[in-house]
Amino acid sequence: MILGTRTRHILAREPAAGAGVGFLFVFAFFTLAAPDTFLTHASLSSILSSQAVPGIAAISITLLMISGEFDLSVGSILAVSSLVFLSSTVGGTPILLAALLGIVTGCGLGLINGLLLVWTRIPSFIVTLGTMLVFRAIPLTAVSGGRIVRYADFSREDPTIAVPGLVVLLGVSALTVIVLWIALPVLRHREGATRVSAGLAALASLVVVYILLRSLDTHGLSPFARVEFNVFHILNGRADLGLPGTNYRTSIVWWLGLTGVFAFILLHTRYGNAVFATGGNSEAARVQGIDVDRVRIKSFVLSGGLAALAGIIQVARLKSVDPLRGQGLELEIIASVVIGGTLLSGGFGSVAGSAIGTALTGMLRTGLVLISVPSNIFRGAIGAIMIGAVVINTYVRKDR
Amino acid sequence: MTPLIELEGIGQRFGHITALSDIDLQLHAGEVVALLGDNGAGKSTLVKILSGAHRPTSGRILFEGRPVRLDTPQDARALGIETLYQDLALIPRMSIARNFHLGRELTRLVGPVRVLDHARMSAQASQALADIGIHVRNTDEPVVSLSGGERQSIAIGRAVHFGSKVLILDEPTSALSIGETRKVLGYIRSARENRMCVIFITHNLHHVFQVADRLVVLSQGRKVAEHHKDEVTEEQVADLIMSEHQELDGEGRHRHTEQSRSAGSPNKGRQPTG
Ligand SMILES: Nc1ncnc2c1ncn2[C@@H]1O[C@H](COP(=O)(O)OP(=O)(O)OP(=O)(O)O)[C@@H](O)[C@H]1O
Ligand SMILES: [Mg+2]
Numbered sequence: 001m002i003l004g005t006r007t008r009h010i011l012a013r014e015p016a017a018g019a020g021v022g023f024l025f026v027f028a029f030f031t032l033a034a035p036d037t038f039l040t041h042a043s044l045s046s047i048l049s050s051q052a053v054p055g056i057a058a059i060s061i062t063l064l065m066i067s068g069e070f071d072l073s074v075g076s077i078l079a080v081s082s083l084v085f086l087s088s089t090v091g092g093t094p095i096l097l098a099a100l101l102g103i104v105t106g107c108g109l110g111l112i113n114g115l116l117l118v119w120t121r122i123p124s125f126i127v128t129l130g131t132m133l134v135f136r137a138i139p140l141t142a143v144s145g146g147r148i149v150r151y152a153d154f155s156r157e158d159p160t161i162a163v164p165g166l167v168v169l170l171g172v173s174a175l176t177v178i179v180l181w182i183a184l185p186v187l188r189h190r191e192g193a194t195r196v197s198a199g200l201a202a203l204a205s206l207v208v209v210y211i212l213l214r215s216l217d218t219h220g221l222s223p224f225a226r227v228e229f230n231v232f233h234i235l236n237g238r239a240d241l242g243l244p245g246t247n248y249r250t251s252i253v254w255w256l257g258l259t260g261v262f263a264f265i266l267l268h269t270r271y272g273n274a275v276f277a278t279g280g281n282s283e284a285a286r287v288q289g290i291d292v293d294r295v296r297i298k299s300f301v302l303s304g305g306l307a308a309l310a311g312i313i314q315v316a317r318l319k320s321v322d323p324l325r326g327q328g329l330e331l332e333i334i335a336s337v338v339i340g341g342t343l344l345s346g347g348f349g350s351v352a353g354s355a356i357g358t359a360l361t362g363m364l365r366t367g368l369v370l371i372s373v374p375s376n377i378f379r380g381a382i383g384a385i386m387i388g389a390v391v392i393n394t395y396v397r398k399d400r
Numbered sequence: 401m402t403p404l405i406e407l408e409g410i411g412q413r414f415g416h417i418t419a420l421s422d423i424d425l426q427l428h429a430g431e432v433v434a435l436l437g438d439n440g441a442g443k444s445t446l447v448k449i450l451s452g453a454h455r456p457t458s459g460r461i462l463f464e465g466r467p468v469r470l471d472t473p474q475d476a477r478a479l480g481i482e483t484l485y486q487d488l489a490l491i492p493r494m495s496i497a498r499n500f501h502l503g504r505e506l507t508r509l510v511g512p513v514r515v516l517d518h519a520r521m522s523a524q525a526s527q528a529l530a531d532i533g534i535h536v537r538n539t540d541e542p543v544v545s546l547s548g549g550e551r552q553s554i555a556i557g558r559a560v561h562f563g564s565k566v567l568i569l570d571e572p573t574s575a576l577s578i579g580e581t582r583k584v585l586g587y588i589r590s591a592r593e594n595r596m597c598v599i600f601i602t603h604n605l606h607h608v609f610q611v612a613d614r615l616v617v618l619s620q621g622r623k624v625a626e627h628h629k630d631e632v633t634e635e636q637v638a639d640l641i642m643s644e645h646q647e648l649d650g651e652g653r654h655r656h657t658e659q660s661r662s663a664g665s666p667n668k669g670r671q672p673t674g
Binding site: 013178181182267268269270272273276277280281283284285286287288289290291347348 | 487488491514515
């Protein structure tokens with residue numbers, strides 16, 4: 001297999017490139033193999049919706065893998081945080097506070113991983129193999145008899161929050177301003193673009209406000225009336241796109257949004273730079289003035305928070321937690337991340353690649369069912385593709 | 401005149417290996433000090449203490465007459481001490497520009513957040529490297545795609561650019577061509593003219609006599625000689641480095657554990673090469 005040096009160069013520089021190519025191949029394969037069933041909204045929506053939660057957890061694994069660490073405990077952190085979230089909701093804690101508690105739990109468990117790593121200097125593979133088992137014991141003992149905690153046992157209605165329409169309006173427009181203000185100049189990669197983009201961002205937010213006001217108006221609401229939001233729906237509800245028989249969920253937006261945010265953090269902030277440096281050559285990073293232990297701890301905390309968020313978003317759909325939730329998730333996610341071009345040895349990778357890798361994994365699972373391959377083959381196929389991806393990436397990057 | 405840096409009784413142990421013991425040394429602004437010694441003599445260990453990469457297990461350090469703690473590389477940087485490490489301390493898969501600014505990235509405010517200023521870092525890196533005669537094709541290229549000599553040049557350029565009071569160069573010319581080596585000796589001279597203190601480690605005595613004012617010889621973790629350049633000849637220095645090793649070989653054992661010496665013994669007979 002000979003590629004032009006230029007193509008090879010681009011592939012070597014961009015971690016997600018290989019995954020992108022692989023994705024297209026698998027996509028083309030299933031489109032040809034199952035023309036009537038694969039390329040439909042029904043199957044695409046089910047692929048994306050089912051991969052949103054692993055996709056968010058994959059961001060957390062990617063972050064750590066780039067920093068040169070390994071996290072086998074994501075699945076367990078996800079389970080504990082989901083349990084904290086759901087049981088405090090069921091216990092009467094306001095829903096947002098319960099979500100916050102869940103995320104704080106995830107961050108706290110991540111902090112434990114990070115501190116253990118830095119204090120003991122044991123490889124993170126071992127540390128998190130240990131905490132994977134320890135953290136898993138928490139839901140197993142807390143929920144007596146391995147029972148499943150269900151939201152439905154507590155209330156028939158989904159939890160809601162009521163917010164004055166005006167606040168929503170301001171919130172949404174502020175968010176629009178901030179996102180665009182940051183995104184535009186970064187996308188353009190130019191110096192003087194800041195002021196222009198601030199203007200554009202303000203303009204865009206005015207448009208958003210206008211649209212929101214119009215839609216309030218058509219529903220006969222005043223901006224001061226309180227608007228009720230179904231929290232489960234916002235986190236992971238069925239999106240009504242007017243396509244019957246499809247299952248596009250709001251979690252897809254969370255997945256893509258978080259991928260964007262973390263891609264930005266990794267590529268454009270000092271912390272992100274320090275993550276790459278620590279994973280690339282931690283001793284060099286240390287002597288060049290980077291506090292590598294702090295970077296490691298911070299990454300584990302962020303990673304725990306992300307795992308918790310993935311868990312909460314999952315609860316919003318399943319409306320239950322069982323103590324074995326997320327078990328076995330870690331290996332499949334690690335495979336997706338590696339397919340996405342992130343190096344197991346650290347210092348190289350991208351969250352965009354992981355998103356593609358996760359989507360590819362999902363596509364494979366659904367596609368194999370559609371072409372009537374026994375579902376047990378799925379794991380084998382993932383493994384084969386992962387090895388193939390690593391071989392190709394290694395060839396492209398000319399390193400052993 | 402107070403020395404810029406004074407080391408008093410500096411010792412460094414790694415477990416039961418004694419890498420340095422009882423080093424006293426004075427370094428002045430505007431002088432070039434060559435640090436010499438056989439492989440494993442403790443040269444790199446000594447400069448790593450000065451750059452905050454190692455914490456000495458004994459002794460103290462005075463900077464401009466005041467006792468200082470160089471607990472982290474950041475502490476040393478804050479005092480204007482900049483180091484070219486023997487292993488270069490580059491991140492292979494990172495771009496030249498990112499490596500150049502590692503640990504002191506340039507940022508700008510975009511909206512409410514502080515982001516890396518890639519454009520300014522690239523421009524500043526290629527400008528700074530060009531200023532000292534290093535021309536790179538593209539500062540966005542990863543270091544891993546450069547040749548050994550090119551990498552060394554980048555690392556030297558970084559140290560020269562950021563160093564303000566003390567410049568430590570641990571074997572800066574080991575991978576360089578004759579032309580690049582001349583340039584490096586040139587930076588060392590101009591750093592001296594700018595009243596910096598330069599600590600220069602090399603195995604090439606010829607270079608030492610070209611640029612150094614003083615030379616300090618380490619052997620098995622001890623300072624065994626310290627001379628002004630004019631007091632000794634190249635042969636004498638070579639003998640100092642070598643003979644110390646042979647003379648001490650018998651009685652010097654007790655300073656190290658048997659284990660560490662036997663690990664270090666292949667050094668015996670290996671000559672400092674030019
Ligand atoms: N981090 C460490 N842990 C244990 N021993 C070390 C460490 N660093 C250095 N040493 C030991 O200290 C001694 C001095 O090493 P050092 O690197 O300072 O030698 P050097 O004079 O720079 O040699 P060279 O000319 O080969 O670079 C060696 O015996 C080495 O094995
Ligand atoms: Mg050395």
